[in-house]
Amino acid sequence: MVRSMFDAIAPRYDLVNRIMTFRLDTRWRRRAVRDLKLAPGSRVLDLASGTGDLCIDLQRAELIPISMDLSFGMLANGRSTAPRAQADILRLPIPDQSVDGVICGFALRNLVDLNTFFVECARVLKPGGRVALLDVGVPHNPLLRFGNNIYFGKIVPKIGALISDGAAYRYLPRSVAYLPERHTLVQMLRDAGFSDATHSQLSGGLTQLMVGTRD
Numbered sequence: 693m694v695r696s697m698f699d700a701i702a703p704r705y706d707l708v709n710r711i712m713t714f715r716l717d718t719r720w721r722r723r724a725v726r727d728l729k730l731a732p733g734s735r736v737l738d739l740a741s742g743t744g745d746l747c748i749d750l751q752r753a754e755l756i757p758i759s760m761d762l763s764f765g766m767l768a769n770g771r772s773t774a775p776r777a778q779a780d781i782l783r784l785p786i787p788d789q790s791v792d793g794v795i796c797g798f799a800l801r802n803l804v805d806l807n808t809f810f811v812e813c814a815r816v817l818k819p820g821g822r823v824a825l826l827d828v829g830v831p832h833n834p835l836l837r838f839g840n841n842i843y844f845g846k847i848v849p850k851i852g853a854l855i856s857d858g859a860a861y862r863y864l865p866r867s868v869a870y871l872p873e874r875h876t877l878v879q880m881l882r883d884a885g886f887s888d889a890t891h892s893q894l895s896g897g898l899t900q901l902m903v904g905t906r907d
């Protein structure tokens with residue numbers, strides 16, 4: 693279901709993202725890349741890369757990305773020059789301890805098993821390697837949360853229907869509910885092998901970012 697949904701929205705995915713976030717998404721991705729704190733030349737997996745926006749930011753930061761996604765449509769609409777592979781990120785076709793960084797943008801809430809994903813991230817990272825995970829969040833401030841709910845619940849699906857696919861953009865805001873709350877997410881990451889894992893809210897909590905170092 694997830695794969696065919698993203699295949700369907702791939703051609704207009706970047707455009708809808710820019711419109712519905714007022715381009716804030718570009719700022720969030722740059723922050724995630726910065727927080728990897730990796731030296732130039734480091735090899736980084738961009739998991740659930742979609743059309744590869746994070747790969748472009750990784751390349752700008754002189755890092756070496758490899759893009760992986762389940763949806764061939766998303767990969768085919770990619771604009772980065774990073775090598776790309778169609779793969780399920782819950783079963784990475786990558787040897788143990790082979791990369792310096794793992795980054796993942798706005799995909800956690802699509803995964804059927806987050807624990808398996810975190811353990812896979814830990815498996816492929818070298819000791820000392822870094823992980824940065826970005827996803828939509830739920831603002832703590834009640835007013836912002838109320839506005840966010842109206843915007844993502846009522847307005848974004850209309851924008852999506854107009855430019856892309858209404859059903860997909862009704863699912864995407866609802867899928868936030870699949871994510872555990874932040875303390876649970878951080879604990880899961882720590883248990884997977886990132887004992888210094890931390891959580892930050894970006895833009896008042898519209899988005900959340902977790903980073904950690906492989907033990």
Ligand SMILES: C[S@@+](CC[C@H](N)C(=O)[O-])C[C@H]1O[C@@H](n2cnc3c(N)ncnc32)[C@H](O)[C@@H]1O
Pocket residue numbers: 694695698739740741742743744745746760761762763766779780781782796797798799802803
């Ligand atoms: C909302 S898009 C995010 C794309 C990109 N990371 C970004 O920042 O714009 C979510 C992506 O996750 C991918 N995805 C979902 N489940 C996946 C899985 N199990 N393995 C690989 N990719 C997956 C989808 O195909 C889709 O491209």
